[in-house]
Amino acid sequence: MVDVLLSDAEKTFIIHGIQDNLRDDGRGCEDYRHMEIETDVVSSTSGSAKVRLANTEILVGVKAELGEPSSGKPDKGRLEFFVDCSANATPEFEGRGGEDLALEISNMLTRAYDCPKCLDLGKLCVIKGQQCWVLYVDILLLECGGNLFDAASVAVKAALYNTCIPTVTVSQDEGHVDIELSDDPFDVQHLDVTSAPCIVTLSKIGHSHVVDASQKEEACCLARLMMGVTEKGTVTALKKEGSGSLDPSSVEEMMETGKRVGQALNKSLMEVLCLEEQKGKKKEKTGFLR
Amino acid sequence: MPTDSRRIAGPESSTNPYSFCTEKPRHDLLKNGKRQDGRKENNLRPIFLKAGVVSQARGSAYIEQNETKVICAVYGPREVVRKEDFSMKGLLTCEFKFAIFSCRERRQHQQDIEEKDYSVQLLEALEPAVCLDKFPKAQMNIYVTVLQNDGSALAAAITCASVAMADSGIEMYDLVAGCAVRVAGKNLLMDPCNQEEYKPEDETGLTNSGSVTVGLMPSLQQVSAISSKGEIEFELVKQAVAKCVDVCTQLYPVLQQALVKSVSERQNEEG
Amino acid sequence: MFSCYIVTFCSPRIRKTSSMAGMELLSDQGFRIDGRKPKELRRIQCRLGVFNQADGSAYIEQGNTKVLAAVYGPHETAGGRGKALHDRVLVNCQYSMATFSTGERKRRPRGDRKSKEMTMHLQQTFNAAIMTSLYPRSQIDIYVEVLQSDGGNYCASVNAATLALIDAGIPMKDYVCACSASFVKDCPMVDINFLEESSGGPELIVATLPKSSQIVFLEMNSRLHEDNLSKVLDVAVKGTKDVYQVLDNAVRDHISEVSAFHKLDQS
Numbered sequence: 001m002v003d004v005l006l007s008d009a010e011k012t013f014i015i016h017g018i019q020d021n022l023r024d025d026g027r028g029c030e031d032y033r034h035m036e037i038e039t040d041v042v043s044s045t046s047g048s049a050k051v052r053l054a055n056t057e058i059l060v061g062v063k064a065e066l067g068e069p070s071s072g073k074p075d076k077g078r079l080e081f082f083v084d085c086s087a088n089a090t091p092e093f094e095g096r097g098g099e100d101l102a103l104e105i106s107n108m109l110t111r112a113y114d115c116p117k118c119l120d121l122g123k124l125c126v127i128k129g130q131q132c133w134v135l136y137v138d139i140l141l142l143e144c145g146g147n148l149f150d151a152a153s154v155a156v157k158a159a160l161y162n163t164c165i166p167t168v169t170v171s172q173d174e175g176h177v178d179i180e181l182s183d184d185p186f187d188v189q190h191l192d193v194t195s196a197p198c199i200v201t202l203s204k205i206g207h208s209h210v211v212d213a214s215q216k217e218e219a220c221c222l223a224r225l226m227m228g229v230t231e232k233g234t235v236t237a238l239k240k241e242g243s244g245s246l247d248p249s250s251v252e253e254m255m256e257t258g259k260r261v262g263q264a265l266n267k268s269l270m271e272v273l274c275l276e277e278q279k280g281k282k283k284e285k286t287g288f289l290r
Numbered sequence: 291m292p293t294d295s296r297r298i299a300g301p302e303s304s305t306n307p308y309s310f311c312t313e314k315p316r317h318d319l320l321k322n323g324k325r326q327d328g329r330k331e332n333n334l335r336p337i338f339l340k341a342g343v344v345s346q347a348r349g350s351a352y353i354e355q356n357e358t359k360v361i362c363a364v365y366g367p368r369e370v371v372r373k374e375d376f377s378m379k380g381l382l383t384c385e386f387k388f389a390i391f392s393c394r395e396r397r398q399h400q401q402d403i404e405e406k407d408y409s410v411q412l413l414e415a416l417e418p419a420v421c422l423d424k425f426p427k428a429q430m431n432i433y434v435t436v437l438q439n440d441g442s443a444l445a446a447a448i449t450c451a452s453v454a455m456a457d458s459g460i461e462m463y464d465l466v467a468g469c470a471v472r473v474a475g476k477n478l479l480m481d482p483c484n485q486e487e488y489k490p491e492d493e494t495g496l497t498n499s500g501s502v503t504v505g506l507m508p509s510l511q512q513v514s515a516i517s518s519k520g521e522i523e524f525e526l527v528k529q530a531v532a533k534c535v536d537v538c539t540q541l542y543p544v545l546q547q548a549l550v551k552s553v554s555e556r557q558n559e560e561g
Numbered sequence: 562m563f564s565c566y567i568v569t570f571c572s573p574r575i576r577k578t579s580s581m582a583g584m585e586l587l588s589d590q591g592f593r594i595d596g597r598k599p600k601e602l603r604r605i606q607c608r609l610g611v612f613n614q615a616d617g618s619a620y621i622e623q624g625n626t627k628v629l630a631a632v633y634g635p636h637e638t639a640g641g642r643g644k645a646l647h648d649r650v651l652v653n654c655q656y657s658m659a660t661f662s663t664g665e666r667k668r669r670p671r672g673d674r675k676s677k678e679m680t681m682h683l684q685q686t687f688n689a690a691i692m693t694s695l696y697p698r699s700q701i702d703i704y705v706e707v708l709q710s711d712g713g714n715y716c717a718s719v720n721a722a723t724l725a726l727i728d729a730g731i732p733m734k735d736y737v738c739a740c741s742a743s744f745v746k747d748c749p750m751v752d753i754n755f756l757e758e759s760s761g762g763p764e765l766i767v768a769t770l771p772k773s774s775q776i777v778f779l780e781m782n783s784r785l786h787e788d789n790l791s792k793v794l795d796v797a798v799k800g801t802k803d804v805y806q807v808l809d810n811a812v813r814d815h816i817s818e819v820s821a822f823h824k825l826d827q828s
């Protein structure tokens with residue numbers, strides 16, 4: 001993790017504030033910071049999204065390419081996550097410095113999406129056992145302001161929502177299989193992401209826990225619980241992170257909070273995405289030029 | 291890899307032999323209250339745990355749960371090699387590896403993504419249990435090898451590594467016991483074997499299908515590791531975690547016994 | 562963007578329904594593929610101060626090429642004293658491309674030969690422009706991230722990095738502005754895009770300090786007749802001066818905006 005240096009006094013201040021349900025930026029324990037989502041920001045991708053959560057900035061590009069399905073699932077498309085921690089975020093990430101964090105994020109996302117009902121990968125199959133769509137989900141971390149996992153999962157879901165896969169027609173002649181790709185930008189398939197999970201990270205600070213910890217709060221926290229939560233409230237992934245341990249009863253409390261917050265997060269994310277789609281081409285594209 | 295020119299090349303188009311063998315149907319994991327290997331829902335497999343098995347290591351342990359066999363060795367505390375890694379707390383590293391021959395399909399020599407993920411989880415399970423602030427400037431290395439994988443490998447590795455750590459004489463707050471549970475429908479199958487383990491590729495059509503692994507420090511009653519795979523309803527996750535916590539507490543005497551045995555053996559040797 | 566699928570597989574053949582055949586780099590009417598005139602730049606949009614955590618940052622769009630740059634420093638040299646230079650600052654660059662930035666997906670964002678070369682070029686360029694003797698034994702990091710690539714990656718990177726350095730307040734001799742040029746049908750073309758770049762014609766890349774008309778970086782690929790070199794170079798240098806105007810305006814706008822905020826703060 002990208003660390004900020006905090007003195008003991010500052011840590012005590014943050015911990016005491018959280019006990020009274022008041023965090024150093026004025027939020028309550030279950031409040032997210034301001035989040036901005038924009039989809040369709042990179043035109044060289046099949047789908048893309050940019051998420052800014054306070055100081056955390058994440059850009060996700062989804063590229064659909066034809067490839068071979070994995071041997072275990074011949075009738076399914078593939079979903080591949082790749083995280084790149086850009087040195088723009090912090091000089092520590094220069095060269096291979098960000099690889100451990102990148103691997104951790106991509107593992108967690110892979111785990112959260114690794115269940116049959118999250119995303120209908122059967123739709124991505126072109127020829128069973130031979131050709132399928134491979135969705136490369138590339139996550140670019142541009143600025144670290146705490147709570148990277150949640151922001152990354154929101155950005156991934158938004159980018160998948162935005163993804164357009166060109167329609168393919170398969171025809172057979174004389175033993176040859178021809179795949180024809182439509183070039184019409186409107187003749188495309190969309191993915192159904194309603195049941196895709198969002199990751200909610202709960203940080204145990206003092207005797208309470210908070211969602212969406214800022215960088216300062218992350219420095220005070222020894223144990224985190226990360227949950228992949230779907231809209232229905234089911235849990236697709238669970239992970240304890242950090243060098244501390246948790247009481248079984250507080251694990252239960254944290255999970256309750258995570259479920260509640262996760263469902264709300266999923267719901268408002270879908271609302272925002274639908275609203276953005278309705279605006280369609282009319283919306284002002286700002287990207288990084290705000 | 292250098293290629294062997296004298297070797298007869300295989301046919302041009304080939305199919306993985308594993309796709310021909312039929313695995314037992316997996317949808318009836320529980321029949322008349324009995325699992326495929328005859329256990330009941332709550333039953334664990336018998337555990338064999340022995341500390342002090344690798345002579346040149348500072349501490350070591352071996353665990354066997356029927357066909358799941360894990361060996362672990364601990365080296366250190368020793369000086370940190372790189373100066374930049376200096377810290378007032380000791381440095382704990384973990385390397386988790388499936389032996390090449392341990393699984394149905396051959397594993398590679400290099401750590402793959404799954405093994406790296408397990409390494410991190412194992413490290414985070416053990417970190418809270420070790421008194422790292424007693425070892426400034428030092429590092430301790432844990433090496434875990436799964437000799438044979440028949441399910442619940444991570445849980446076995448957690449138990450094994452904590453016993454090895456204790457066997458090495460490194461100060462600890464508590465031991466860590468690991469336990470896994472498979473969630474299938476409304477059933478919670480403790481300590482799943484390979485056949486019962488959750489695999490995302492075979493759809494059973496159940497809403498609830500997944501697995502949960504928990505690491506617990508029994509005398510402190512603190513959860514040090516928790517991880518889950520697959521989509522599970524919220525209430526069931528809670529149940530699964532609670533059950534794992536229970537079972538881990540029950541495992542505690544087994545861990546203690548193994549340590550006592552190794553200590554008394556060592557005393558006999560010396561005396 | 563479906564042009565990336567003209568890949569032939571061993572067994573199933575993939576066919577595209579339409580093709581780009583018959584495209585001319587310069588039409589008889591004197592227009593380029595994207596409708597520009599030969600001496601017209603692509604639209605440049607930029608913004609300074611995109612990130613809060615970096616000491617300086619900037620974002621630039623040149624047509625469809627989009628680049629982010631961040632500057633950290635001057636600070637203590639990383640990795641011990643060994644690397645520090647006793648008489649000047651160490652300029653450390655890293656060029657990387659997002660895996661989704663190109664038509665076909667890139668496997669690695671950095672570390673390949675091309676981006677290492679680009680890193681080196683950026684380093685040389687900015688060593689010439691930054692007043693390096695002001696910060697002995699320190700280090701300045703310039704990180705460039707290409708988000709979308711449509712030709713002229715080097716030029717956009719240099720322009721973005723210049724803005725980021727200005728945002729960081731690092732003293733430079735002048736702006737560094739870069740521009741590319743090509744030569745088609747006896748006509749020099751400025752600021753070429755990806756299609757024009759990959760057509761196999763000559764490509765001249767130049768970075769200048771516009772006020773003093775000094776060239777700090779010059780590269781040419783492919784073949785060009787000696788007689789035409791000065792024409793193409795002139796066009797490219799003219800391009801850098803045009804770029805300079807745009808960048809200068811952006812910097813002035815940014816500063817007036819920031820100082821307006823500052824006044825609000827004070828009142």
